[in-house]
Amino acid sequence: MAIKTAIKRNTYFDSVSLMSVTGRANAVAGVDQAMIGMGTAMNKEVLQNVGMLTPEAAEAQSGDLMIVVRSASDEIAEQALVEIDELFKQKGGNESGRKMNYATIESAVAHVPGANLAIIAVAGEFASREARRALESGLHVMMFSDNVSIEDEVALKTLAHDKGLLMMGPDCGTAYIGGVGLCFANAVRAGNIGIVGASGTGSQEVAARIHDFGGGITQIIGTGGRDLNEKVGGIMMIDGINALARDPATEVIVLVSKPPAKSVQDKVLAAAASCGKPVVACLLGGSEEAVTKAGLQFGKTTKEAALKAVIRAGRKEEEINKRALNLPLIAETRAKLKPEQRYIRALLCGGTLCEEMMLIAKESYDNVYSNIAKDPARKLKDVSTSIEHTFIDFGDDDFTRGRPHPMIDPSQRLARLVQEARDPSVGVIVLDFILGYGAHEDPAGVMIPALVEAKQIAATDGRHLEILGYVLGTDLDSQSLAEQTAKLSEVGVTIASSCTNAGLLARGFVSKEI
Amino acid sequence: MRAHVTMQARSGDGAFLARVNGAAFAGVVHSAFHRAVNIACLSNGELHTLVTGDLDDGPNSLVVVTEDFLAIGICQGDSVRAGGGSLAIAGKAMVNVAGAVVWRTPVPETHCATGLLRRRLAEAEATIRCNGTPGGFIEGMADTEVARLTTRMLHEGADGLALALGRGDTDAALTHARRLLGLGPGLTPSGDDFLTGLLAARALCRRQADLGSDAFAHGVIRLAKSATNPIAYAAIAKAARGEVRERVARLIIALGSTTAEPPSQALAQVLAIGSSSGTEIAFGVIRGLASLIDNGEWDHGHQDRH
Numbered sequence: 001m002a003i004k005t006a007i008k009r010n011t012y013f014d015s016v017s018l019m020s021v022t023g024r025a026n027a028v029a030g031v032d033q034a035m036i037g038m039g040t041a042m043n044k045e046v047l048q049n050v051g052m053l054t055p056e057a058a059e060a061q062s063g064d065l066m067i068v069v070r071s072a073s074d075e076i077a078e079q080a081l082v083e084i085d086e087l088f089k090q091k092g093g094n095e096s097g098r099k100m101n102y103a104t105i106e107s108a109v110a111h112v113p114g115a116n117l118a119i120i121a122v123a124g125e126f127a128s129r130e131a132r133r134a135l136e137s138g139l140h141v142m143m144f145s146d147n148v149s150i151e152d153e154v155a156l157k158t159l160a161h162d163k164g165l166l167m168m169g170p171d172c173g174t175a176y177i178g179g180v181g182l183c184f185a186n187a188v189r190a191g192n193i194g195i196v197g198a199s200g201t202g203s204q205e206v207a208a209r210i211h212d213f214g215g216g217i218t219q220i221i222g223t224g225g226r227d228l229n230e231k232v233g234g235i236m237m238i239d240g241i242n243a244l245a246r247d248p249a250t251e252v253i254v255l256v257s258k259p260p261a262k263s264v265q266d267k268v269l270a271a272a273a274s275c276g277k278p279v280v281a282c283l284l285g286g287s288e289e290a291v292t293k294a295g296l297q298f299g300k301t302t303k304e305a306a307l308k309a310v311i312r313a314g315r316k317e318e319e320i321n322k323r324a325l326n327l328p329l330i331a332e333t334r335a336k337l338k339p340e341q342r343y344i345r346a347l348l349c350g351g352t353l354c355e356e357m358m359l360i361a362k363e364s365y366d367n368v369y370s371n372i373a374k375d376p377a378r379k380l381k382d383v384s385t386s387i388e389h390t391f392i393d394f395g396d397d398d399f400t401r402g403r404p405h406p407m408i409d410p411s412q413r414l415a416r417l418v419q420e421a422r423d424p425s426v427g428v429i430v431l432d433f434i435l436g437y438g439a440h441e442d443p444a445g446v447m448i449p450a451l452v453e454a455k456q457i458a459a460t461d462g463r464h465l466e467i468l469g470y471v472l473g474t475d476l477d478s479q480s481l482a483e484q485t486a487k488l489s490e491v492g493v494t495i496a497s498s499c500t501n502a503g504l505l506a507r508g509f510v511s512k513e514i
Numbered sequence: 515m516r517a518h519v520t521m522q523a524r525s526g527d528g529a530f531l532a533r534v535n536g537a538a539f540a541g542v543v544h545s546a547f548h549r550a551v552n553i554a555c556l557s558n559g560e561l562h563t564l565v566t567g568d569l570d571d572g573p574n575s576l577v578v579v580t581e582d583f584l585a586i587g588i589c590q591g592d593s594v595r596a597g598g599g600s601l602a603i604a605g606k607a608m609v610n611v612a613g614a615v616v617w618r619t620p621v622p623e624t625h626c627a628t629g630l631l632r633r634r635l636a637e638a639e640a641t642i643r644c645n646g647t648p649g650g651f652i653e654g655m656a657d658t659e660v661a662r663l664t665t666r667m668l669h670e671g672a673d674g675l676a677l678a679l680g681r682g683d684t685d686a687a688l689t690h691a692r693r694l695l696g697l698g699p700g701l702t703p704s705g706d707d708f709l710t711g712l713l714a715a716r717a718l719c720r721r722q723a724d725l726g727s728d729a730f731a732h733g734v735i736r737l738a739k740s741a742t743n744p745i746a747y748a749a750i751a752k753a754a755r756g757e758v759r760e761r762v763a764r765l766i767i768a769l770g771s772t773t774a775e776p777p778s779q780a781l782a783q784v785l786a787i788g789s790s791s792g793t794e795i796a797f798g799v800i801r802g803l804a805s806l807i808d809n810g811e812w813d814h815g816h817q818d819r820h
Contacts, residue, residue, distance in 0.1 A: 040696025
């Protein structure tokens with residue numbers, strides 16, 4: 001007698017399916033008996049007692065499904081396993097037109113031969129193991145998961161580097177590869193500009209501005225926010241630069257990040273300088289001198305980086321609508337605010353958007369506070385209470401630990417908007433609305449009642465409250481950029497054309513200098 | 515991009531509803547079926563379940579007005595975030611719980627006389643043997659050595675367990691329970707289903723003060739953690755604490771109390787659970803109640819419990 005085993009790891013079929021398949025498996029021609037059951041110790045004991053416990057079955061865990069077949073020959077047993085697998089596929093069902101689900105990366109690789117990239121979005125404790133499996137199966141990896149140790153990150157990136165693969169992440173929320181947006185990304189025009197970004201919304205913002213200026217994107221390679229940490233050493237940023245350098249469609253490269261550690265910055269800038277293609281480096285708050293010294297172009301803001309890239313990519317400057325800052329609007333709004341309305345309150349979903357707007361404010365004001373401030377003296381001790389100029393990143397752990405991201409669940413931001421509207425010292429409240437793949441279907445719509453309430457609270461107090469909105473999106477995004485901005489305008493929200501302009505407008509609105 | 519589907523929860527376990535409404539949690543889809551989705555909470559690993567509208571309430575469950583979770587595209591590994599009155603699954607589905615009826619496991623308000631209970635249990639067992647589904651305790655699904663041996667081991671374990679509980683021998687009872695855990699076909703192995711029914715019956719019908727001090731129940735929870743899969747473990751752990759899905763609680767009440775619902779109706783509802791799961795659970799309920807008669811607990815102190 002021949003005995004063959006198949007183990008489906010961590011695979012759960014409902015009991016009705018299991019019983020049905022068991023009955024049919026035992027009816028397969030030539031099968032003496034088939035056992036289909038969970039890999040528990042007692043089920044293995046049953047197999048042992050009937051002489052069917054194979055080494056593979058002995059290794060099964062209680063969450064694994066064991067399929068053990070005994071038949072007259074190896075060929076019959078093998079064929080029976082194939083037929084049983086087919087029965088499970090039928091039970092899994094394609095009747096609703098859904099895509100196939102695979103329980104393991106190995107299984108997905110076996111069934112989808114053309115696949116070359118895996119997105120890992122599992123709990124952090126399991127993410128490294130799955131990423132390693134993907135890399136060892138020859139797949140590029142985008143790891144959305146966070147809570148992965150920095151040691152694991154270095155090991156995974158080193159493995160990917162050695163294999164010539166991309167290891168995007170951990171905590172990588174944005175990529176755009178081969179015309180497909182992964183996780184959070186905007187729909188953009190195809191073009192000749194590639195982006196390597198250590199910040200998700202930063203990459204989205206630069207890509208959206210490039211699109212708005214008439215340029216187009218080849219790829220967005222995410223690195224994860226810790227890649228430029230000294231321990232990681234920018235492995236992915238450098239591999240990303242080199243990948244874009246090899247990509248014939250990419251003619252200009254944009255780097256987006258917060259300022260790296262000095263030693264890492266030197267390595268990254270050196271790699272960029274030697275890649276053979278023009279590079280614009282947008283290191284928010286970073287050193288212009290270091291960038292220009294390396295022979296690269298410096299983008300002080302996301303908007304400036306996008307503009308320089310588009311011009312470098314061949315678009316004529318005079319044909320670009322640069323979305324100049326609306327200076328008369330600043331004067332007009334200042335006139336509406338009372339002398340005591342001196343502060344900005346920025347309530348943002350995008351971490352890099354918060355960072356950039358905060359940097360712009362800090363150029364004019366010392367008293368800028370945030371939950372993501374690096375300076376301990378400027379870091380909010382109590383994130384529920386604003387101090388003077390306050391910039392809140394609602395996507396930070398302070399607000400997402402055990403809760404959905406504000407791009408999915410706006411409830412915390414809604415409450416805070418109303419809270420800030422009650423503060424008579426507030427002149428302007430800034431909000432971002434992020435469109436694109438993976439984002440809320442109607443981010444403006446869900447905020448409308450709170451926006452109306454905020455305006456009413458201020459009006460009842462006899463003051464004007466300026467609410468400044470920035471919609472990060474393109475005219476190709478499914479949510480309709482035009483409809484989203486129209487909804488906001490209808491309830492009196494002033495619309496900024498970019499993150500950079502939002503920061504500049506907010507700063508100007510509350511300036512009391514003549 | 516696939517648009518997410520918005521669904522309404524019709525009813526749900528009080529504790530689960532409270533978590534969705536207030537202090538939020540993050541999780542991941544542990545397993546997905548046409549009519550149920552199990553969600554593992556990232557903070558403690560505990561399973562929570564969404565079931566379609568044709569199923570009944572249960573511990574850690576929400577009954578959602580929908581017909582098929584797989585048709586929505588929900589699959590193993592999808593991220594789940596909940597809070598502020600809604601539960602979002604990987605951008606594919608959003609479940610709103612506003613207005614959902616709060617459910618808790620019904621408990622028997624009265625207890626019938628011992629003689630009546632004995633008669634009901636005998637009638638129910640005869641019905642199960644006649645109308646139950648082959649698979650675990652009832653032979654016939656497949657005439658194989660594996661199936662025959664499994665059935666024999668299940669009966670040996672169940673009989674030994676009942677005897678041990680009847681004489682109040684917790685150590686021996688746990689030895690038999692260990693040999694039932696993870697034994698048998700199905701997603702929730704037959705032995706696990708049996709123990710779920712048995713533990714629920716005992717927990718709901720023992721005196722209230724004893725619920726937290728049942729050494730046997732605590733022992734089974736401890737053993738089950740490593741002896742079976744997380745789905746079966748979740749059901750066992752809840753049953754041991756007196757939390758069990760509505761249909762099973764109704765059967766326990768119909769058998770053991772003086773309510774008006776005929777046990778036959780409640781039993782038919784339980785036998786319809788899963789493939790043979792309902793049959794194994796019903797066997798467990800009968801053995802669990804019988805064990806309370808055998809060890810004298812049924813006659814002791816029940817008349818004053820209201």
